[in-house]
Every structure is written in structure tokens, then in C-alpha cells.
Amino acid sequence: MRMDDLYAEIILDHSRAPHHAGLREPFDAQTHQVNPTCGDEVTLRLAVQRGEDGGLAVQDVSFDALGCSISQASVSVMTDLVIGESLAHAQKMLAAFEAMITSKGADPGDENLLGDAVAFAGVAQYPNRVKCALLGWKAFKLAAAQAEVGAT
Amino acid sequence: MAVVAHVSPELGSHRVRADFPVLERTVRGGKPLVYLDSGATSQRPTCVLDAEQEFITDHYAAVKRGAHQLADEATEYYEGARAKVATFVGARQPEEIIFTAGATASLNLVAYAFGNATGATGDAARFAGGPGDEIVVTEMEHHANLVPWQELCRRTGATLKWFGLTDDFRLDLSDVSGMITPRTKVLALTGESNVLGTLPPVADLTAAAHRVGALVVLDACQSVPHRANDFAALDVDFAAFSGHKMLGPTGIGVLCGEYALLETLPPFLTGGSMIEVVYMDHSTYLPPPARFEAGTPPVTQAVALGAAVDYLTDLGMDHVEAHAMELTGLALQGLSALPGVSILGPATTDARGPAVAFLVDGIHPHDVGQLLDDAGVAVRVGHHCAWPLHRRYGVSASSRATFGVYSTADEVAALVDAVAGAQKFFAGR
Ligand SMILES: Cc1ncc(COP(=O)(O)O)c(C=O)c1O
Numbered sequence: 001m002r003m004d005d006l007y008a009e010i011i012l013d014h015s016r017a018p019h020h021a022g023l024r025e026p027f028d029a030q031t032h033q034v035n036p037t038c039g040d041e042v043t044l045r046l047a048v049q050r051g052e053d054g055g056l057a058v059q060d061v062s063f064d065a066l067g068c069s070i071s072q073a074s075v076s077v078m079t080d081l082v083i084g085e086s087l088a089h090a091q092k093m094l095a096a097f098e099a100m101i102t103s104k105g106a107d108p109g110d111e112n113l114l115g116d117a118v119a120f121a122g123v124a125q126y127p128n129r130v131k132c133a134l135l136g137w138k139a140f141k142l143a144a145a146q147a148e149v150g151a152t
Numbered sequence: 153m154a155v156v157a158h159v160s161p162e163l164g165s166h167r168v169r170a171d172f173p174v175l176e177r178t179v180r181g182g183k184p185l186v187y188l189d190s191g192a193t194s195q196r197p198t199c200v201l202d203a204e205q206e207f208i209t210d211h212y213a214a215v216k217r218g219a220h221q222l223a224d225e226a227t228e229y230y231e232g233a234r235a236k237v238a239t240f241v242g243a244r245q246p247e248e249i250i251f252t253a254g255a256t257a258s259l260n261l262v263a264y265a266f267g268n269a270t271g272a273t274g275d276a277a278r279f280a281g282g283p284g285d286e287i288v289v290t291e292m293e294h295h296a297n298l299v300p301w302q303e304l305c306r307r308t309g310a311t312l313k314w315f316g317l318t319d320d321f322r323l324d325l326s327d328v329s330g331m332i333t334p335r336t337k338v339l340a341l342t343g344e345s346n347v348l349g350t351l352p353p354v355a356d357l358t359a360a361a362h363r364v365g366a367l368v369v370l371d372a373c374q375s376v377p378h379r380a381n382d383f384a385a386l387d388v389d390f391a392a393f394s395g396h397k398m399l400g401p402t403g404i405g406v407l408c409g410e411y412a413l414l415e416t417l418p419p420f421l422t423g424g425s426m427i428e429v430v431y432m433d434h435s436t437y438l439p440p441p442a443r444f445e446a447g448t449p450p451v452t453q454a455v456a457l458g459a460a461v462d463y464l465t466d467l468g469m470d471h472v473e474a475h476a477m478e479l480t481g482l483a484l485q486g487l488s489a490l491p492g493v494s495i496l497g498p499a500t501t502d503a504r505g506p507a508v509a510f511l512v513d514g515i516h517p518h519d520v521g522q523l524l525d526d527a528g529v530a531v532r533v534g535h536h537c538a539w540p541l542h543r544r545y546g547v548s549a550s551s552r553a554t555f556g557v558y559s560t561a562d563e564v565a566a567l568v569d570a571v572a573g574a575q576k577f578f579a580g581r
Contacts, residue, residue, distance in 0.1 A: 003526050003577060007519075012581055038518055038534040039548035066548055068518035132518060 006122045007069065010077075015069035018076035020083065024062040029146035033139040035131050040067030042075055044139035048087060048147045056087040056151055061140065068132050070123060075136025077117050087144055093117070094137055094144075100124065101133050163467065163475035164560040171197040171463075172558050183528030186563045186570075191346055191374060191507050191554025192532050193396045196460070200399060203459030204452055215451050216425065216442075230451050233458030234441070240461045241372075241391070242382030243408050250414075250441040251454050254405035255373045256296040258392035259340075261407055261420045261444060262369055263300035266338065267307050268418040275416035279367070281337040283309040288336055288366075290315040290323055290352065291544055292345040295537045297371040297392075301340055310337065317544050321497050323352045328360055336366040343375035343391075347538045347552065348497035349480070349507040351375075358387050367413070373397055377556075378476040378506060380469035383408055395453060399557070400460035404453035407444070414440035421446040464557075472557055476506040479555045479564050483508045486568035493571060496550045509536070509552040512571065515578050517549040523574035524551070529567050 027045035034041050042065040051057040061079045065072055078097075082090040097117055100109040105125050109118035123133045162168070169175050172195045179185050187195060207229055213222035215230045231246070238246040252258045269279035281287065287301050291314050305312045315331055316324040332339060339361040344351050358368045370391040375381060377398040383391045390413075395404040409417070419426060419437055426446040428436040437443045464472060481501045487493050492513035498504045512520050521533035532552045535542045542548060553567055 003523060004581075006522070007577075007581070009581065012578075039539060039542065040518075041548070068516035070518070126522070129518070129522070 008119045010119045011073040014073035014076040020079035029143040031139045031142040046143035071132040071135045074133045186529040186566045188553040190556035200459045204456040207455045233454040236458040236461045250407040250444040252405045255392045255394040258407035263304045264420040281310040285310040285337045286335045287338045321348045332360045340369040342371040344505040347509045349504045379473045395457040400457035401453045404450045480506040482564045509550040517551040520551045524570045527570040529570045
């Protein structure tokens with residue numbers, strides 16, 4: 001794989017100017033994830049609200065992250081995708097993203113579901129970068145679980 | 153009789169490289185492998201693999217147990233390896249060498265054995281520590297020589313203290329007498345930082361520790377592979393290192409301890425092979441080193457480590473050191489000449505070993521490593537198991553190049569080119 005593909009323009013753009021960066025109030029859950037092999041960290045906040053259908057929806061995601069371009073871009077792209085979606089749909093995206101990233105290249109990702117996040121498909125070829133791409137998503141997964149518990 | 157002068161092969165030469173088959177392979181789509189990660193783990197020469205194979209094929213059996221010829225032969229090989237290692241590091245006698253699973257196991261052995269002396273009466277009491285006692289480490293330790301001491305303090309109530317680091321990447325020695333005091337029980341320090349390359353003044357600090365009756369534990373992981381060592385002359389009480397960083401196999405390490413201390417140190421792991429007599433309610437233990445080698449030892453790995461020691465001795469440790477430092481000098485020069493690249497460690501080869509960690513402005517080490525990897529250059533990225541050190545310098549990670557006997561000046565040049573290439577890649581897009 002070429003480095004131009006791994007570091008697709010959209011990934012570099014997000015890593016240089018991450019969307020929704022900076023921790024914000026109010027929030028319903030806050031989680032902290034660390035990649036112990038490289039010291040990368042993310043603190044993520046999630047604010048939820050009740051949707052018209054009675055389910056929870058993602059109102060806002062904010063974060064403070066320290067890490068490589070892949071981890072920075074990944075959390076940034078994720079916020080674009082999940083904000084405004086139902087929590088259930090966000091969790092579906094999360095599962096699809098995780099499947100793509102850990103597929104060793106077999107799963108190119110469903111663009112209809114994952115949008116810009118399919119740009120990270122190339123990461124699957126580099127096992128040592130998988131954790132970078134997943135750091136923010138893992139933080140979101142935990143925050144979502146917390147928010148669900150808090151809302152019941 | 154003709155005298156044949158012993159000529160050491162030129163390190164990094166084709167002759168030495170030919171001993172390491174892996175160096176012939178290519179990576180990432182046909183690029184020659186430039187292996188600059190020997191500080192994490194070194195590659196192994198054919199003679200080490202051959203020694204292992206020969207031992208398994210012809211002499212393998214349980215050591216120190218069977219009453220048969222093979223067992224005798226295997227025991228001879230195992231003890232032969234012990235003697236080779238003892239000579240190599242300047243132990244006073246082979247019995248000062250304890251084979252372990254690795255340096256991490258060696259350091260934990262010491263820390264747990266000290267802890268097992270809690271409440272002891274007699275000679276073992278000197279190893280015991282508790283509230284009011286202090287254990288001193290440094291801020292540049294590998295986690296393997298930090299966390300076991302944190303845990304020992306947690307178990308015993310002793311206090312952990314540490315020498316900080318200066319802005320020019322040295323140990324902060326401004327208050328040695330305030331740090332090493334009559335309360336100090338243990339000084340545990342590295343012989344060479346695996347990140348900065350910095351060499352602390354081990355002999356001076358050992359003398360200071362001994363003046364107050366403290367024990368000195370040296371993490372010699374990074375210094376044993378590329379420098380002649382004389383632990384007896386250095387006067388450290390315990391020293392730990394790993395086989396896999398010195399051209400030997402994984403799964404074996406060494407704890408070298410002064411014999412008189414080992415004789416009174418309580419055991420850590422207990423069971424077979426370390427006992428003298430066993431009753432139903434208590435047991436007595438063999439003298440060292442057997443007391444600290446419970447269970448079936450890593451015999452095959454020990455034999456292979458002996459072969460690695462022979463190989464290094466043949467090259468000549470003076471040559472090995474000179475070669476490593478020449479490459480270190482080239483790397484320091486080449487990397488610091490690149491705008492936007494800074495060395496995390498002393499900028500010259502003065503009082504320094506061959507670990508060259510560096511930072512590239514605006515590019516995370518993981519991304520630097522990725523681009524280097526794409527050019528075939530294998531370096532380590534991350535905190536290199538020295539997280540507090542990185543925190544001290546305000547960074548979460550760094551990239552690190554380390555060299556082996558097979559590394560070449562061309563490979564250093566390839567590293568510098570690849571770093572410049574990574575800068576261009578990220579600047580241009
Ligand atoms: C300075 C230092 N100490 C301790 C260790 C731990 O060695 P091992 O992982 O072989 O037990 C290493 C190697 O990673 C090291 O570089």
C-alpha cells in the first residue's frame with residue numbers, strides 16, 4: 001500500500017484541524033482512553049437527548065486528544081458521523097468501523113453507513129496502527145454505554 | 153609454532169552481516185531491510201541457532217537430575233554457558249550468575265526476594281525494608297526497573313524516591329547526599345538509558361550508596377550488549393540483563409549477584425530444583441545459584457546465550473563498542489542537521505551509549521515510524537517503556553534508532569534520508 005493511500009487527504013485534513021475538538025459542557029458521560037504502547041490519549045465527552053421516538057440521540061461529542069495523525073483524524077471523523085444520529089445508529093457505525101479496521105483489508109467498509117470513515121480502510125493493513133484508529137471510537141463506545149445507564 | 157594474530161572482522165562488514173540471514177530479506181514491497189531496532193531486540197547470528205540445534209539434536213536432557221549420560225552432558229552445557237556469561241560480565245565466579253526468563257524476571261526476582269526478607273532475623277534482615285526506609289531509582293528507568301520497586305514499596309511501606317533529569321538529558325546530581333541517605337535501602341538504576349542513551353555515573357553512585365549501607369541493583373540491559381562489562385570492578389551488588397538484546401535468544405535473562413549476598417537472600421520462586429531437603433511442613437534450600445532457579449530452567453536458551461557470548465567475544469567488545477559509537481555519532485550528526493529534528497538525549501557521543509531517540513517537529517512519532525517503515529527502515533516509536541522520562545520532557549512519545557554489530561554507516565544514512573523524506577511527505581500534502 002502506498003503512503004498516499006494510508007494518509008489520504010481527508011485524514012491529513014482532519015488531523016490538522018480536528019472537528020469538534022475541545023471539551024464542552026454540558027455532557028452526560030466522559031471517558032478517557034489510553035494506548036499504553038505509545039502513550040496516546042483521548043478524553044471524550046458525550047451529551048445525549050431523548051429523540052422523538054423515545055430513544056437516545058447523540059447531541060454533542062467533544063474531545064481532547066493527544067496522538068498521531070491517524071488517531072486524531074479518526075476521532076474527528078467519528079464526531080462528524082455520530083453527532084445528530086440516534087445512539088443506536090451510532091453504535092451500528094461503530095461496529096462497522098471496528099469490523100473494517102480489524103479485517104486485515106478484507107472489509108473495505110460500507111460507504112453508505114460509514115461515509116468519510118471508509119478512508120481509514122487502509123489502516124487495516126498495518127496491525128500496529130489499528131489501536132490508533134480505534135482509540136476515539138472506543139472512548140465513544142464506553143461513553144455511550146455510560147450515557148445509556150445514566151438515562152435509565 | 154606460528155602465532156596467528158587474532159583479527160576482529162570489521163563490524164557491519166559483509167562478513168559479519170552474512171552471519172545474520174534476516175538482513176538479506178526485503179520488506180514493504182522489495183525494500184532492503186534497514187534494521188535499527190536492536191535496542192529492543194537484536195537479530196541472531198547463525199552460530200547461535202546452530203548451537204541451539206546441536207544441543208537439542210545431540211545432548212538434550214533434564215539438567216542436574218537424571219543419572220544418565222545425556223543428563224550429564226546437558227548439565228555440562230548448561231553450566232558451561234553459566235561460566236561463559238560469568239567471564240563475559242566480570243562476575244567473580246560462575247555461581248554469581250542466575251539464569252532467569254529475562255531482565256524483567258531478574259529485577260522482579262530481586263525485588264520480591266527483598267520483600268521476602270520482611271520480618272527475617274539474622275543475615276537476611278539486611279534486605280528487609282519498611283516504613284521509614286527508602287528505595288531510590290531514577291526518572292530515566294525502563295518500567296522494568298521502576299514498577300517492581302513501586303510494588304515493593306506498596307507491599308512493605310517503604311518510600312520510593314528518584315533522581316530527576318536535567319534539561320540536558322543527564323541525571324540531576326545536584327543533591328546526591330540528600331537523595332542517598334542512611335534511610336536508603338536500595339539504589340536501583342540503569343547503566344544506560346534505553347531512550348536518551350545517557351550513561352549515569354554508576355561507579356560514583358554505587359560508592360555513595362555503599363557508604364550508607366544501601367544495596368545497588370543495576371539494570372544492565374542496554375550496556376551489556378555493546379560494551380565490555382566488569383560488574384565486580386563496578387562493585388554493584390546485583391545486575392540484570394536479557395539474552396535477546398545481545399544476539400541471544402528470548403526467554404533467557406541473567407541476574408548477576410555478589411555471592412555473599414546471594415547466600416543470605418531469601419528465595420523468590422520455590423519448588424523443584426532449588427530445595428535441599430523437603431519435609432511435609434518445611435524445606436531447606438540449596439545454595440545459589442540453584443536456590444534462585446526453581447523448576448526446569450531454560451537450558452536450550454542458556455546454551456544459545458553462551459554461543460552469543462562467544463560470538464561477541466570473538467568480535468571483541470572493544471570493537472563492538474567503537475562500532476556502535478561511530479554509528480551513534482553519525483546518526484546524531486545526520487539527524488540534528490535536519491531542520492525541525494531534535495535529539496531526545498545528549499547531542500554528542502560524550503558519556504553516552506548508542507540509543508538515538510529523536511523528535512520531528514509537527515509529525516507524531518507514530519507517523520514518522522510509519523514513513524520510515526515504508527522506506528524499509530525499522531525503528532521503534534512510542535515511549536519505549538520509559539513513560540515518566542517522556543513526560544519529564546513534555547512529550548508522549550519519540551522515535552528511536554538503535555544499532556547492532558551488523559549495522560552500517562549506509563544504514564544510518566538511509567535513516568537520515570527517510571526522516572527527511574517523512575518531513576517532505578507531510579509538508580507537501
Ligand atoms: C533498559 C532496559 N531495562 C529492562 C528491559 C526489559 O527487558 P526484557 O523485556 O527483556 O525483560 C529493557 C528492554 O526492553 C531495557 O531496555
